[in-house]
Amino acid sequence: MNMKMVYMTLNGDIPSRKANGIGVINICSQFADCGFDVELILLKYKSLTPDLINNKINVFDFYSVTENFKIKYLSIPFFLSFPRQLGYSAVAVLRKAFSGNSLFYSRHVELAFFAALFGKISVFESHNYLKARQSPVYHLWLKTMQNRFKKTALIVTTQAGKKSYIQDEVPEDKILVEPNGVNKNQFDISKSIETLKSTIQIPIDKKTVGFCGHLYKGRGIEELLECADYLKKVFFLIVGGEPEDINRNKKLAKKFNLANVKFTGFVPQSKVPEYLLASDILVMPYTKKTLTHRYMSPMKMFDYLACGRPIVATDFPVIREVLKDRKNAVLVPQGSGHDIAAGIKWFIDNPESAKRISEQAAKDALQHTWEIRAKRITEWLRKIFKIH
Template sequence: MKLLYISNSRIPTTKAYGHQIFKMCQIFARHNVAVELICPSRKNPEFKNVDAFVYYRMPKTFKLKKIYSYDPQWLIKFPAGTYIKFQALLFIISLLIYLLYKKNRAEYIFYTRDEYLLPLLQLFSKRVVWEGHSLPQRKKHYAHYFKQCYRLIVLTHELKKMLIGLGVSANKILVSPDAVELEIFGIRLDKNQARQELNLPQEKILFGYSGSFKTKNMDKGIKDILYALKIIIQEYPHAMFIAVGGAPEHIQEYKNLAEQIGVADNSQFLAQVTQDKLAIYQQACDIMLMPFPWTEHYAYFMSPLKMFENMASGRPIIATDLPAIKEVLNEKNSVLISPDNPVGLARGIIKLIEDSNLGDKLASQASLDVKQYTWHNRVEKIINFL
């Protein structure tokens, strides 16, 4: 099997999508698929002269091809969306030229997460696969192209239902949530040892959050965590919250909020770290939190990498009972609370503080349940479907 994975993305990137795309290509290659990852030569000053394979710490088992595409960054100062639309159009033109001269292109399956590339790709091949992580705003416009896809891979059953509602055949759609690398996140360290290595206080009750602080500029639950923390420290003044993985502007934003709420001394906000180090931070925590607020994206489309990483960590999880979350988590492997509810979140955290046996039971079940959600299993399932 030959596969062209086409993504209009900056590679490498600190964003989770970059890791997910690169990991998928790596595992496809391990399954003897000849993979080429096609992306534009977009300006990427943060990673100038950085080898993507070195950054993601993956062997060069597949080809990475960056095709020239003019990057009109001067348009960023114009109204929101202007740069994104023009950059996408310029990439489509570059991709058109590339595919016109691509040798043996009929031998390849075209695979993409970018729905706006479907009209072009379907001109060149009947074997176009779309991996859907959400539905575009103009979903009715794209319905025709979704129906023309050879296969569709989606993260949630909710997204599959919506595509069927648009007229896509159910037989074309595979539900395949995201995954985790157990070799990294399944490690087991003594909590005190992990805290010593990270210079974290031994005596604190530590609950953590991992990953980017916002998606599409939407809060991912940290605001509710800080308000819950305000409640918790009234009873447990040695409780502490640590968030790892934020962009500089978001770190400052939540530091300011923590100061306003009065929990600055009980909270810490850190930038992105390597996956190996993130796993150690998880081992240092007593509880892992992912209280996503209710939005359409969080409720129906997402399959967050942090969920599977938290499940593998051996630490109890508190999450909101959104439909997408409940496709993986349940009351036997986590504490589920209603979204947008700092009081309920505080109660859930206190419940686990006061009942360590419950936390151990939930964490143990999550560790067992996550074994089915590996990258190898995901790719094998997709290959069999193709």
């Protein structure tokens, strides 16, 4: 009989445009393939859209994963919805605490704390050390991690995150570093780059630089548009973004009088690989204004690797944990459109090096699939908790 995994999250907006949902759904599916009986618990009042209620949206189809685990929506009393993290966490864990021999897995420290408090196997996957540290139960959760009689564990996505938790006296042997992942199969598209460019209506005769993700301030879009001003003969494809962010950046593009930029707006997750593969070069222009730049493990980084395209990324220590300058990417100083342009131009001027770096990126992506990630986590959990 498979061991039950109760995967819990406070982010109930699934399906959605956010990267969080991609990670949650993909890893749950892969944990199920690893032998766990997975049940994903979502917050009902935030998650259930009219389309979901009427079964017009299939979550598994939306994220292109196998329907091999259960999804359950929990409602909570209205008087516990604030503070949401504590009220929902306590009630949600309590409702599932008597479901037999279960492993509780969560991306939120509040849920991890209550699972440990109720004597369950509790695994906390932290994607943002700073956010976790702000929680009112953070120091109580630390005590559960420091208690050798508690079955608790921590998974972080970067070495930087591990270092910070160790400084807070989390035992090192209770921490596993496992970066985010990618669904490599989604990028196995046989269409030529010319066909893909034609399909999405961008110039076939120009080099295309692609970006995919949110366009919030601090994500480097302003610097990317500055870069587009330097490289007028290169076309820039900007995929994603909320309407208000797109409008703000379109005004900036108009100010620069840029005719070589296209904003696509939201693109369904299943179609994103085609847009990335229509690009000759991919960019990741994060800046220090991105609050999580010290701890982030961006999912777009692994999508880019899977494309096997040249990558230009801004140089942060956490980025260097995966991307190596002149080996699987070109790293440039943050905050400068000129430096991003220099990285792009280097790839254009050095096609043989670009080919070598792209091939290495594709090889490296194979070590960061959701499947491989789930297997490594599962092996580690079975070892430290002695479960089968």
